[in-house]
Amino acid sequence: MNTPADSVQQSYQSLYDNFDSPLMSQLRLEAYGEDIGQHSWVTAEDLRCDAGRLRLTQAARLLDLGCGPCGPLTFLMKTTGCSGIGFDSSGAALSVGRRRAQSQCLDDRLTVCETDLDSALPVATGMVDAAMALDVILHLRDRLRTFTEIARVLGESGRFLFTDAAVVTGAISSEEVAIRSMHGFTQFCAPGFNERTLEQAGLTLLETEDRTYGMLSNANGRMEARLRHQAECEQLEGAQGFARYQGYLESIVSLSRRGALSRVMYLVQVRAR
Numbered sequence: 001m002n003t004p005a006d007s008v009q010q011s012y013q014s015l016y017d018n019f020d021s022p023l024m025s026q027l028r029l030e031a032y033g034e035d036i037g038q039h040s041w042v043t044a045e046d047l048r049c050d051a052g053r054l055r056l057t058q059a060a061r062l063l064d065l066g067c068g069p070c071g072p073l074t075f076l077m078k079t080t081g082c083s084g085i086g087f088d089s090s091g092a093a094l095s096v097g098r099r100r101a102q103s104q105c106l107d108d109r110l111t112v113c114e115t116d117l118d119s120a121l122p123v124a125t126g127m128v129d130a131a132m133a134l135d136v137i138l139h140l141r142d143r144l145r146t147f148t149e150i151a152r153v154l155g156e157s158g159r160f161l162f163t164d165a166a167v168v169t170g171a172i173s174s175e176e177v178a179i180r181s182m183h184g185f186t187q188f189c190a191p192g193f194n195e196r197t198l199e200q201a202g203l204t205l206l207e208t209e210d211r212t213y214g215m216l217s218n219a220n221g222r223m224e225a226r227l228r229h230q231a232e233c234e235q236l237e238g239a240q241g242f243a244r245y246q247g248y249l250e251s252i253v254s255l256s257r258r259g260a261l262s263r264v265m266y267l268v269q270v271r272a273r
């Protein structure tokens with residue numbers, strides 16, 4: 001039987017099969033300005049600031065929930081010297097991640113594991129110093145359960161940073177909801193919901209930041225880069241697949257531009273036990 005994680009996984013699978021091809025790397029370079037192997041709205045610039053927010057040092061163990069092909073995780077490992085643990089339901093993404101870590105001589109500090117984040121985390125209590133989830137929480141079923149699990153695996157004063165690209169801050173049509181959910185199960189939430197749920201899970205909110213503008217410019221950048229390489233993209237995706245993905249990006253641009261859907265960064269710290 002197909003589980004919800006399976007449907008998300010199938011959608012990401014086709015993207016990950018060609019993730020590090022010259023074409024995909026070129027598209028990321030053109031869209032983001034710096035290709036770090038991300039498959040989200042995050043940029044290298046965001047991560048350089050977030051490394052400080054997460055207080056990453058050489059001694060730190062960083063857990064990346066929904067790490068995808070480990071681009072942001074290996075970027076932070078390289079810039080801070082920390083060790084990394086990456087969980088994702090996509091085996092294809094983790095294979096790309098392993099190769100990325102090997103090519104950057106980071107493999108002795110990286111552990112990846114195929115995991116469904118809707119289940120308990122396969123990590124002992126208090127074992128990690130910091131955790132992040134970049135544009136992943138929106139795919140999970142039960143945030144309170146997920147945040148409670150994160151609080152459990154964080155050590156004393158451990159920090160968790162995540163981005164939610166589906167905070168509803170305006171009017172959204174049913175068509176737009178369907179397009180925005182093209183990767184599979186997607187949960188949209190009202191402002192304040194994440195804040196309340198984090199508190200309930202034993203995590204104290206330290207900071208939030210509206211990162212909608214970055215999502216808008218990255219979606220625009222991706223759309224334009226793909227148009228410049230349309231023939232090559234269509235060879236991979238087919239004409240219909242190309243048009244569908246462009247429609248997805250167009251919808252993100254429209255939703256962000258009119259402030260209907262926001263992308264927000266949350267930084268929290270585990271409460272003293």
Ligand SMILES: C[S@@+](CC[C@H](N)C(=O)[O-])C[C@H]1O[C@@H](n2cnc3c(N)ncnc32)[C@H](O)[C@@H]1O
Nearest residue numbers: 005038039040066067068088089116117134139
């Ligand atoms: C938008 S991508 C973000 C990837 C990565 N964080 C990045 O910034 O490049 C979302 C990721 O979440 C993973 N994912 C979605 N639902 C999941 C689940 N239930 N369990 C584990 N991973 C999941 C997908 O496989 C995908 O790699």
